Amino acid sequence: MKHRYFAIIGTVGLAAALLLTACQGKSGANAKSSADTTWSRMEKDVITTMDPSLITDSVSGQAAADTYEGLYRYYGAELEPGVAKSVVKPTQNGTVYTFKLRNSKWSNGDPVTAKDFVFAWRRTVDPATKSQYAYLYTGIKNADQIMAGKKKADTLGVKALDDHTFQVTLEHAIPYFGTMMVSNAFYPENQKVVDQAGKKFGTQSKYLVFNGPYKLTKWNGTGNSWTEVKNPDYWNAKDIHVNKINVQVVKDASTAMNLFQAGKLDDAQLDGDQAAQAKSQKDYKGMKQSRTTYLEFNQKKIPAFRNTKLRQAVSLAIDRQEFVKKVLDDGSISTDTVTSSGLAKDPTTGKDFTKSLTASTAQYTAFNLAKAKKLWQEGLQETGQKSLDITLLSDDTSAAKRSAEYFQNALGELPGLKISVQPVPFKTRIARSMAGNFDMVISGWGADFPDPISFLDLFTTDNTYNFGHYSNKQYDALIAASKTTDATNETKRWTDLRQAQELLTKEEGIVPVYQMVQSHLVNPKMQGMTYSPNNLYNFIGAKIK
Amino acid sequence: MVKYVLKRIGYLLLTLFIVASITFFLMKLLPGTPFNNPKIPAAQIAILRKQYGLDLPVWQQYLNYMVGIAHGDFGESYQFAGQTVSYLISTRIGPSLQLGVQAMIIGTLLGILLGAIAAIRKNTWVDATATIFAIIGRSIPNFVFAALLQFWLAYKWRLFPIALWDGFSSSILPTLALAMAPLANTARFMRTEMVDVLSSDYIELAKSKGESQWQVVAKHAMRNSMIPIVTIIGPMAVDLMLGSLVVENVFAIPGIGQQFVQSITTNDYPVIMGLTMLYSVMLTVVILIVDILYGFIDPRIRLSGEGN
Numbered sequence: 001m002k003h004r005y006f007a008i009i010g011t012v013g014l015a016a017a018l019l020l021t022a023c024q025g026k027s028g029a030n031a032k033s034s035a036d037t038t039w040s041r042m043e044k045d046v047i048t049t050m051d052p053s054l055i056t057d058s059v060s061g062q063a064a065a066d067t068y069e070g071l072y073r074y075y076g077a078e079l080e081p082g083v084a085k086s087v088v089k090p091t092q093n094g095t096v097y098t099f100k101l102r103n104s105k106w107s108n109g110d111p112v113t114a115k116d117f118v119f120a121w122r123r124t125v126d127p128a129t130k131s132q133y134a135y136l137y138t139g140i141k142n143a144d145q146i147m148a149g150k151k152k153a154d155t156l157g158v159k160a161l162d163d164h165t166f167q168v169t170l171e172h173a174i175p176y177f178g179t180m181m182v183s184n185a186f187y188p189e190n191q192k193v194v195d196q197a198g199k200k201f202g203t204q205s206k207y208l209v210f211n212g213p214y215k216l217t218k219w220n221g222t223g224n225s226w227t228e229v230k231n232p233d234y235w236n237a238k239d240i241h242v243n244k245i246n247v248q249v250v251k252d253a254s255t256a257m258n259l260f261q262a263g264k265l266d267d268a269q270l271d272g273d274q275a276a277q278a279k280s281q282k283d284y285k286g287m288k289q290s291r292t293t294y295l296e297f298n299q300k301k302i303p304a305f306r307n308t309k310l311r312q313a314v315s316l317a318i319d320r321q322e323f324v325k326k327v328l329d330d331g332s333i334s335t336d337t338v339t340s341s342g343l344a345k346d347p348t349t350g351k352d353f354t355k356s357l358t359a360s361t362a363q364y365t366a367f368n369l370a371k372a373k374k375l376w377q378e379g380l381q382e383t384g385q386k387s388l389d390i391t392l393l394s395d396d397t398s399a400a401k402r403s404a405e406y407f408q409n410a411l412g413e414l415p416g417l418k419i420s421v422q423p424v425p426f427k428t429r430i431a432r433s434m435a436g437n438f439d440m441v442i443s444g445w446g447a448d449f450p451d452p453i454s455f456l457d458l459f460t461t462d463n464t465y466n467f468g469h470y471s472n473k474q475y476d477a478l479i480a481a482s483k484t485t486d487a488t489n490e491t492k493r494w495t496d497l498r499q500a501q502e503l504l505t506k507e508e509g510i511v512p513v514y515q516m517v518q519s520h521l522v523n524p525k526m527q528g529m530t531y532s533p534n535n536l537y538n539f540i541g542a543k544i545k
Numbered sequence: 546m547v548k549y550v551l552k553r554i555g556y557l558l559l560t561l562f563i564v565a566s567i568t569f570f571l572m573k574l575l576p577g578t579p580f581n582n583p584k585i586p587a588a589q590i591a592i593l594r595k596q597y598g599l600d601l602p603v604w605q606q607y608l609n610y611m612v613g614i615a616h617g618d619f620g621e622s623y624q625f626a627g628q629t630v631s632y633l634i635s636t637r638i639g640p641s642l643q644l645g646v647q648a649m650i651i652g653t654l655l656g657i658l659l660g661a662i663a664a665i666r667k668n669t670w671v672d673a674t675a676t677i678f679a680i681i682g683r684s685i686p687n688f689v690f691a692a693l694l695q696f697w698l699a700y701k702w703r704l705f706p707i708a709l710w711d712g713f714s715s716s717i718l719p720t721l722a723l724a725m726a727p728l729a730n731t732a733r734f735m736r737t738e739m740v741d742v743l744s745s746d747y748i749e750l751a752k753s754k755g756e757s758q759w760q761v762v763a764k765h766a767m768r769n770s771m772i773p774i775v776t777i778i779g780p781m782a783v784d785l786m787l788g789s790l791v792v793e794n795v796f797a798i799p800g801i802g803q804q805f806v807q808s809i810t811t812n813d814y815p816v817i818m819g820l821t822m823l824y825s826v827m828l829t830v831v832i833l834i835v836d837i838l839y840g841f842i843d844p845r846i847r848l849s850g851e852g853n
Contacts, residue, residue: 049626056582127592130626135586147589203627221628222636224710224799248709251794251803254692255708258700262707427577427810434583448584464586 038244041267051202052187053124069212071181074532094173094488104235114160116188126153173487176451224249266523275330275519286331287518290447295511296468309379311508316372331517336361361505376414387416390439396423433467450533470509579623620815630819641800645786647720652727660735682729688791691722708797738770779831
C-alpha cells in the first residue's frame with residue numbers, strides 16, 4: 001500500500017516533467033533568409049468584418065486596403081490611381097467626377113467594372129445595409145434622402161456610363177472628394193458574390209472575392225490570426241514583392257516586444273512603458289496618427305470661458321514639451337494646431353498644412369507661465385469673476401488619468417483656478433460631451449479623410465461635435481467660404497483653411513495639446529513600406545532585403 | 546433519484562429564466578449604445594436603431610429576446626457584422642476550454658498533493674513552505690505570474706513559445722499561469738480538511754488497528770478530506786473554462802475571455818446575453834452534477850427526496 005502513494009506522486013511528477021520538456025526547441029529566433037518574402041505583423045484587435053460597406057475600425061480597414069482596391073490608393077502621402085486610370089479633375093463646377101477604369105479583375109476572374117462601383121455605393125447608402133459610415137456619402141446627389149429612407153437607393157448620383165466609365169454627381173463641390181476615394185466605404189463590390197453570400201458576405205474568407213494586391217485567407221471571421229497572400233490577378237502584381245503577410249492579434253505590449261525580440265514578429269506595435277523603452281532602439285519607428293487631443297471648454301455652461309484671454313492663459317500654462325516627454329512618453333508629439341501634421345500637403349505652398357501657416361501659431365501655445373498668469377487675471381477682471389472652480393472630465397485609461405492630473409497641476413498655477421479631475425469610461429465621456437454635461441473635457445478627434453476640413457469643420461458654431469460651443473463669426477465665414485464660393489479655387493480655399501486654423505489657435509477656441517504617434521519596432525530588412533495619412537500601411541512596392 | 550434530478554432540472558430552467566431576464570434589464574441600464582462611434586450623425590443612429598429593432602418598446606424587445614433564446618437563437622453580434630453569437634462563441638471557446646481543463650487538472654492534483662503533505666507534516670517546515678507557496682499562489686495576480694513565466698521560461702530560457710496559439714506547447718505557460726489559483730485554493734482546503742480528518746476517531750481506530758501512516762492517509766484520510774473540494778471544484782472549473790481576459794491577452798490566445806469584457810464595453814447586447822447564459826448553464830449544471838456526485842462519494846449524505 002505504501003507503494004501506491006508513491007506511485008501517485010511519481011505519476012504526477014512524471015507528467016509534470018513531460019509537460020515541461022514537451023516542446024523545447026520549437027521557439028527561438030527565426031532569422032529571415034534572403035529568399036523569405038513573408039512578413040509577420042500584428043494588430044491589437046481582430047477583424048470585425050470584411051464587408052467594405054460596414055468596416056469602421058482600423059484593423060479591418062488595413063485588411064481591406066491590402067485586399068481590395070478603390071478608385072485611388074495612397075502611396076505614402078501621394079494619392080495615386082487605383083482602379084481608376086488617373087486622378088481626375090471634376091467638371092461642372094466641381095460637381096461631376098467621371099472616372100475611367102482600367103482593366104482589372106476580381107480574384108474569381110470576373111472583370112471589375114463601373115457596375116461594381118454603382119452596386120457597392122448604392123448598397124452602402126441603403127439604410128437596410130446598416131452602414132455606420134454611410135454619412136461620408138453626404139454631398140453625393142440624393143445620399144441624405146436615401147439614408148433617411150425618403151428615396152430609393154437607385155436614385156443615388158452614380159452611373160455606369162459603360163463598363164469602364166463611372167460617373168458621380170455631387171449636390172455641391174466637395175474639394176476633398178478625391179481623398180475619400182481611398183476609403184473602404186467607396187470600394188467596389190462584386191454583386192454576384194454579395195448576393196450569393198447573402199448575410200454571410202464579409203464574415204469569412206470563403207465568402208469573399210478580392211481585387212486588391214492580396215487575398216485574405218485563413219480567416220474564420222472571429223479568429224486572432226489571418227494571412228494575406230499575393231493576388232496574382234492584381235493589375236499591378238509585378239510591384240508586389242512581399243508574397244505573404246501573416247497577421248496575429250497581440251493585445252499586450254510586453255508580449256509584442258518579446259515576440260519582436262525573438263524574431264516572431266517583424267513589426268510590433270507598442271504603447272505605454274514598452275513604447276518608452278523602444279524609443280531609443282534602432283528599429284523604432286513612430287507612425288504619426290491623424291489624431292489630435294485637445295482641451296475643450298464648455299462655453300455654454302461656464303460663460304467665463306467665452307473670454308479669449310482666459311482660454312489663452314490655459315494654453316500658455318501647459319508645457320506641452322514636458323507633457324509629451326514626461327507624462328505620455330509614448331512617442332506622441334506636441335501640437336500647436338488641432339489639424340494634425342502629416343495629414344495634408346498644402347498644394348499652394350507645397351509644404352505640410354501645419355507648416356504653411358503664415359502667422360506664427362507657436363506664441364499662443366509655447367509655455368509661458370508669467371504671461372499666462374497675467375492673461376488669466378485680466379480675463380477674470382473682464383468677466384467679473386474672482387475665481388473659477390471647475391471639473392475636468394477625462395477618459396479612465398491610465399494615460400488619460402495621468403494627463404488629467406498633469407493638467408490639474410499645471411492649471412492650478414493660474415490664480416483662482418481650482419480644478420478637480422473626473423475620469424469616466426470612454427462611452428460616458430462621449431455621452432456627457434454630447435449632452436453638454438461638463439465644464440472642461442479632454443477630447444480627441446481623428447480625421448475621417450486627409451484634409452484639414454475634417455478637423456476644422458468641428459469648431460463652426462452649428463457643428464454637432466462642437467461640444468464646447470465655441471463661436472466666432474469670422475471663423476464660420478472662412479469655413480463656409482472654403483466649402484462654397486472658394487470650393488473650386490484651390491488657392492483661395494487653402495488660404496481660407498490656413499486663416500481659419502490660425503484664428504482657432506490664436507483664439508484657443510479649443511486648446512490643442514498633442515498628436516498621437518503610434519510606436520512600432522520594425523524589422524530593418526523591410527524597405528519601401530509606406531504609411532499613409534489615413535493611418536494604413538501600403539505594401540505595394542515594398543521589399544524584404 | 547430520478548424524481549430528484551427532474552425536480553432539480555426544473556429549478557435549473559427557472560434559474561436560467563430569471564438570469565436571462567435580469568441580464569436583459571441590466572443591459573438596458575448600461576450607458577451608451579452599440580453605436581459608440583461619436584462621428585455617426587444622430588439621424589443615422591436613429592436609422593440603425595430601427596434596423597436593429599432597438600427602437601421598439603422595452604417589453605417587446607424583451608419578448609423578442611426571450612423567444613429567440615428559447616429557440617437557442619441569440620441573434621447577431623453588433624461588433625462582428627453578420628456573425629451569429631453562437632458562431633462567435635463556438636469559434637473562440639475551444640482554446641479557453643482546453644486551457645481551463647488543463648489548468649484545472651494540474652491545479653487540483655498538485656493542490657491536493659500539496660495540501661495533504663502539509664497536513665501530514667503539520668507544523669513542520671514542510672507545512673510552512675506549502676502554506677507560503679499557497680499564499681503566494683493566492684495573492685500574486687495571474688497577470689504578474691503570466692508575465693514572469695513568459696519572460697523567464699519563454700523569452701530568456703526559450704523553453705516554450707512566448708505567446709500565440711500554435712499547438713500544445715503554446716498551451717503550457719498559460720495553463721501554469723491559470724493553474725496557480727486552483728492550486729492554492731485546493732491546497733488550502735485540503736490542508737484544513739485533512740488536519741480535521743487526521744484527528745478524528747476513525748483515523749485513531751485505523752491507526753490502533755496497526756495500519757501504517759501511509760495506509761491510513763491513502764485509504765481513509767485522503768478520500769474523506771476531498772469531499773469539500775468537490776464543492777469548490779465545480780464553480781472553479783466553470784470560471785477557468787470560460788477564459789481569463791488577462792492570461793489570454795498576455796499569451797495572445799484566441800479565447801473567449803476577452804469577449805466577456807469587450808461585449809460589455811461595446812454594448813454588444815446579444816453577445817453579453819449569449820455569454821451570460823452560457824456561464825449560467827455551465828455553472829448550474831456543474832452544481833447539479835456535484836450534488837449528485839455527493840451521494841456517490843459520501844454515503845453519509847442523503848439526497849433529499851430520495852427514498853420517499
